[in-house]
Amino acid sequence: xxxxxPADLAQSLTDRAETVRSAWLDAAAHELRGRxxxxxxxxxxxxxxxxxxxGLRAGATTVGAEAFDQLRGILSDVSAARARLGFTPRETAVxxxxxxxxxxxxxxxxxxxxxxxxxxxxxxxxxELGLFTFETFAAAREAIISExxxxxxxxxxxxxxxxxxxxxxxxxxxxxxxxxxxxMEKLLNSLxxxxxxxxxxxxxxxxxxxxxxxxxxxxxxxxxxxMGAECTISGIRPQIAQTIVAxxxxxxxxxxxxxxxxxxxxxxxxxxxxxAGVLA
Numbered sequence: 364x365x366x367x368x369p370a371d372l373a374q375s376l377t378d379r380a381e382t383v384r385s386a387w388l389d390a391a392a393h394e395l396r397g398r399x400x401x402x403x404x405x406x407x408x409x410x411x412x413x414x415x416x417x418g419l420r421a422g423a424t425t426v427g428a429e430a431f432d433q434l435r436g437i438l439s440d441v442s443a444a445r446a447r448l449g450f451t452p453r454e455t456a457v458x459x460x461x462x463x464x465x466x467x468x469x470x471x472x473x474x475x476x477x478x479x480x481x482x483x484x485x486x487x488x489x490x491e492l493g494l495f496t497f498e499t500f501a502a503a504r505e506a507i508i509s510e511x512x513x514x515x516x517x518x519x520x521x522x523x524x525x526x527x528x529x530x531x532x533x534x535x536x537x538x539x540x541x542x543x544x545x546x547m548e549k550l551l552n553s554l555x556x557x558x559x560x561x562x563x564x565x566x567x568x569x570x571x572x573x574x575x576x577x578x579x580x581x582x583x584x585x586x587x588x589x590m591g592a593e594c595t596i597s598g599i600r601p602q603i604a605q606t607i608v609a610x611x612x613x614x615x616x617x618x619x620x621x622x623x624x625x626x627x628x629x630x631x632x633x634x635x636x637x638x639a640g641v642l643a
Contacts, residue, residue, distance in 0.1 A: 369419040369420070369421075369422050369423060369424050369484075370419065370420055370422065372419050372482070372484065372485050373416045373417075373419035373420040375469060375482075376412070376415070376416050376419070376469070376485075377416060379468075379469050380412070382465070382468050382469065383412075383462075383465035383466065383468060383469050384405075384408060384409075384412060384465060385465070385468075386464045386465040386467070386468040387408055387412075387461055387462045387464055387465035388401070388404060388405055388408060389464070390461035390464035390465075391404055391408070391457060391458050391461040392404055394454070394457045394461060395454055395457070395458075398450065398454055404458070407437075407441055407458065408458075408462075410437050411434065411437055411438065411441075411459070411462075414431070414433045414434035414437055415431075415434055415492075417430070417433065417434075418430040418431040418433075418434055419485075424484055424488065425488070425491065426488065426491040426492055426495050434492070435495065438459070438492065438495060438496050438499060439499045441455070441458065441496070442455055442496050442499040442500040442503055443499070443500075443503040445500060446500055446503035446504045446507055447503075447507060450500075452497055452500055452501065452504075455496060455497070455500045456493050456494075456496050456497045456500070458496070459489065459492050459493040459496045460489065460490075460493040462489050462492075463486060463489055466482055466485060466486060466489065469482065470482050520532065520534070520542065520545050520546050520549055521533065521549075522549050522550055522552075522553040524553075524557055524559070525563070525627055525630075526627070526630070526631065528557075528558065528559050528560050528561060529559055529561045529562075529563070529627065529630045529631070530550070530553050530554065530557060530559045530561075530562050530563070531562070531563040531564075531565055531623065531626075531627075532546055532549070532550055532562070532563070532564050532565065533565045533567070533568065533623070534546070534564065534565060534566050534568055534569050535568030535569070536568065536569070536570070537569070537570070537576075538566075538569055538576045538579050538580070539575075539579070540579070543579035543582060543583060546564075546583055547582065547583050547586050550562060550564075550583065550586075550587060551586060551587065551590055554587065554590045554591075554592050555590070559592060560591060560592050560593065561592060561593055561594075561595070561630040561633060562587050562592045562593070562594045562595070563594070563595050563596075563597055563623065563626045563627065563630060564580065564583060564584070564594060564595070564596050564597070565596075565597045565598045565623045565626070566580070566596060566597070566598040566599070566603070567597070567598030567600070567622075567623065568598070569598070569603075571603075571606065572603050572606055572607060572612075573606070573610065574610055574612060577607070577610075577612045577614075580596060581614070581617070584596070584617050593618075593633065594617060594618070595617075595618040595619070595620055595626040595629055595630060596614070596617060596618070596619045596620070596626075597619070597620045597621070597622060597623045597625065597626035598621075598622070598623065599619050599620065599621055600621070
């Protein structure tokens with residue numbers, strides 16, 4: 364028996380819509396095991412089914428066809444929603460792959476093996492749609508992870524106003540290029556917003572200081588100075604001091620102090636000396 368044309372496949376799906384959708388819904392609900400409600404699944408599948416039929420009627424046979432633009436959009440929205448809700452890739456893709464159960468039911472009712480052969484293009488299309496859903500889910504998950512990483516980076520790099528004209532950046536963890544950029548941006552913005560002239564970069568929570576970390580600190584200090592603020596690096600523990608000396612790292616004329624308290628005392632003292640100082 365010759366392979367059915369897309370329009371004929373669409374007609375077959377429409378004629379047996381209830382059978383196909385019922386088997387599809389049962390298979391998806393069984394796989395998801397209560398991860399989403401049956402009513403929600405039914406609404407999603409209704410939208411997918413209608414868009415699939417419309418694309419087939421327009422002659423589309425591959426997932427990238429223009430006639431399937433709406434279908435791809437629906438699948439992208441479903442994939443992104445599932446990614447945000449913490450679904451696994453399998454749980455997301457199975458919602459599409461389960462459509463095959465409905466197609467098998469359609470084939471069984473259309474004449475045995477001949478009907479099955481006629482539906483091969485549709486089965487291949489479902490495979491393509493499932494892979495598209497998987498890829499879209501993966502991209503959405505990557506975007507969410509990246510966004511969460513940026514948010515964590517922001518939260519782990521606060522700028523604290525200690526006194527009028529004095530701000531501090533308490534650093535915890537490793538200082539790399541990406542985090543240095545965040546530190547620099549937040550510090551410079553804070554200097555502008557608060558009108559501060561003294562900044563303290565506290566590295567008490569930084570586990571180790573090597574040449575790269577030192578370079579990042581120096582860049583931040585230089586950027587703050589360009590904004591008219593003087594910086595003090597505090598939290599120089601004995602181990603950190605020994606490492607800095609062993610590596611031959613030079614901080615030049617940048618003030619360094621053992622503790623945040625010592626740095627704050629220095630900043631207050633500098634404020635008294637300044638004509639527009641913090642205590643003047």
